[in-house]
Amino acid sequence: MGALLLSGEWCSELARKLSERVGFPYYALITRKFPDGETYLRIPVEVSGRDVVLLICAGRRPNDALVEAVFSSTTLKRLGAKSVILVMPYFPYARQDSEFQRGEAVSLAIVSKMLEESGIDSLITVDMHLHRFKEISEVFSVPAYNVSVMPDLADYVEKICRDCVVVAPDEEAEQWARVFSERLKSEYVVFKKKRLGDYQVEISGAIRGAERAVIVDDIISTGATIATVAQALAESGVKEIIVACAHALLADGAEGRVLGAGVREIIASDTVVNPFMKVSAAPAIGVGILHAIQEVKRLKASGDIVR
Numbered sequence: 001m002g003a004l005l006l007s008g009e010w011c012s013e014l015a016r017k018l019s020e021r022v023g024f025p026y027y028a029l030i031t032r033k034f035p036d037g038e039t040y041l042r043i044p045v046e047v048s049g050r051d052v053v054l055l056i057c058a059g060r061r062p063n064d065a066l067v068e069a070v071f072s073s074t075t076l077k078r079l080g081a082k083s084v085i086l087v088m089p090y091f092p093y094a095r096q097d098s099e100f101q102r103g104e105a106v107s108l109a110i111v112s113k114m115l116e117e118s119g120i121d122s123l124i125t126v127d128m129h130l131h132r133f134k135e136i137s138e139v140f141s142v143p144a145y146n147v148s149v150m151p152d153l154a155d156y157v158e159k160i161c162r163d164c165v166v167v168a169p170d171e172e173a174e175q176w177a178r179v180f181s182e183r184l185k186s187e188y189v190v191f192k193k194k195r196l197g198d199y200q201v202e203i204s205g206a207i208r209g210a211e212r213a214v215i216v217d218d219i220i221s222t223g224a225t226i227a228t229v230a231q232a233l234a235e236s237g238v239k240e241i242i243v244a245c246a247h248a249l250l251a252d253g254a255e256g257r258v259l260g261a262g263v264r265e266i267i268a269s270d271t272v273v274n275p276f277m278k279v280s281a282a283p284a285i286g287v288g289i290l291h292a293i294q295e296v297k298r299l300k301a302s303g304d305i306v307r
Contacts, residue, residue: 001049001050002024002050002051003022003024003050003051003052003053003293004024004025004026004027004045004047004050004051004052004053005018005019005022005024005025005026005027005052005053005055006026006027006028006029006043006045006052006053006054006055006072006076007026007027007028007029007055007056007057008028008029008031008054008055008056008057008065008068008069008072009029009031009057009060009061009064009065009068010057010059010060010272010273011055011056011057012028013270013273014055014057014089014270014271014280014281014282015028015055017270017280017282018053018055018087018282018285018286018289020282021282021283021285021286022053022286022289022290024053026055027044027045028044029041029042029043029044029068029072030042030043030044031068039064039067039068039071041068041071041072041075043072043075043076043079046079047076047079047080047081048079048080048081049080049081049082050081050082051081051082051083051085051293051296052076052081052082052083052084052085053085053087053289053293054069054072054073054076054084054085054086054087054120055087055089056068056069056072056086056087056088057088057089057090057271057272057273058088058090058091058092059089059090059092059247059249059271059272059273060272060273062092062093065088065092066092066111066114066115069086069088069115069118070114070115070118073086073115073118073119073120074118074119076119077119083121083122083293083296083297083300084119084120084121084122085120085121085122085123085124085289085292085293085296086115086120086122086123086124087123087124087125087285087288087289088123088124088125089125089126089247089271089272089281089285090125090126090246090247090249090271090272091125091128091129092111093107093108093110093111094108094128094129094130095108095129096108097109097129097130097133108139109139112139112140116140116141116142120142121142121143121296121300122142122143122144122145122292122293122295122296123140123142123143123144123145123292124144124145124147124285124288124289124292125144125145125146125147126146126147126148126149126246126247126269126271126281126284126285127146127147127148127149127150127176127218127246127247127271128146129172129218129219130146143292143295143296143299145288145291145292147281147284147285147287147288148179148246148284149246149269149271149279149280149281149284150176150179150180150216150246151179151183152269152279152280152281152283152284153180153216153244153245153246153267153269153278153279154179154180154182154183154184154244155183156244156267156278156279157180157184157214157242157244157267158183158184160242160265161184161212161214161240161242162212163186163211163212164184164186164212164213164214164242165186165187165188165189165207165210165212165213165214165238166180166181166184166186166187166188166189166213166214166216167188167189167190167191167207167213167214167215167216167229167233168188168189168190168191168215168216168217169191169215169217169225169226169229170190170191170192170225171190171192172218173190173216173217173218174188174190176216176217176218176246177189177190177216180214180216180244184214189207191229191232207233207236207238208236208237209237210236210237210238211237211238211239211240212238212239212240212241212242213233213238213240213241213242214241214242214243214244215229215230215233215241215242215243215244215263216243216244216245217243217244217245218245218246218247219245219246219247219249220243220245220247220248220249220250220254220258220266220268221249221250221251221254222251222252222253222254222257223250223253223254223255223257223258224257226243226257226258226261226263227257227258227260227261227263228261230243230258230261230262230263231261231262233262234261234262240264241262241263241264242263242264242265242266242267243258243263243265243266243267244266244267244268245266245267245268245269246268246269246271246281247268247269247271247272248266248268248269248272248274248276248277249272249274250274255275267279269281270282
């Protein structure tokens with residue numbers, strides 16, 4: 001039997017696009033909450049002997065999403081799935097990739113190990129926040145793919161913002177600013193950031209002589225960084241400011257914070273359900289899925305994966 005796609009909460013529209021892209025039928029996981037808050041989960045289709053793509057969207061309730069992922073992958077393997085390809089477009093806890101203060105949990109290492117031990121054969125994510133790692137293979141021992149929606153976001157911005165200077169709000173975002181700069185054939189500027197708290201940052205940097213700018217980052221969480229950079233750009237004489245990001249988490253009033261700082265428009269992908277979805281990550285994820293299935297088949301045939 002052929003491969004199939006299973007999707008969790010917050011994933012229905014992206015699941016539909018992916019299903020059309022790769023040609024696999026898709027089914028929604030059956031989940032509900034017990035009165036005490038525990039999760040009930042059931043696989044609604046026969047999976048024995050089939051490659052299963054498991055789509056879990058973790059941008060809204062990351063802890064629930066991780067439980068959903070672990071329950072699903074473990075159950076799929078128990079039911080005889082040939083392989084489990086986990087697609088987690090937004091990968092939670094990636095920003096805590098080191099012990100910054102003594103005693104902190106290194107969340108990224110814990111989460112990646114937990115997912116691997118649940119039985120996944122491969123993982124696909126989108127523009128993962130890899131700060132202290134160069135490649136996603138340094139995080140996972142199973143085949144892992146960090147696909148990017150940034151080129152498609154840049155192509156969208158090119159149509160609506162001519163002669164835009166590209167702005168990276170910090171050094172971590174330079175990699176994405178470079179992509180935009182190449183697509184827009186425009187210069188890019190990298191600001192420096194010092195985080196003072198969850199809602200407060202200190203920014204240094206400016207641009208001169210530009211009327212339009214696009215701020216590029218992987219994640220908008222509280223929006224504090226973007227708002228501070230936007231204010232600095234406005235003070236530098238920039239009249240039109242656009243923001244582009246892969247993952248619009250928009251936590252705790254971020255939308256108002258960003259737009260209130262003078263940003264004309266937010267452009268985001270659909271890795272997280274949000275009001276500003278202009279570009280889909282489905283094409284990039286679809287390519288990753290097809291590569292992952294073939295690579296897992298190759299490794300299993302050679303005996304390099306035994307799960």
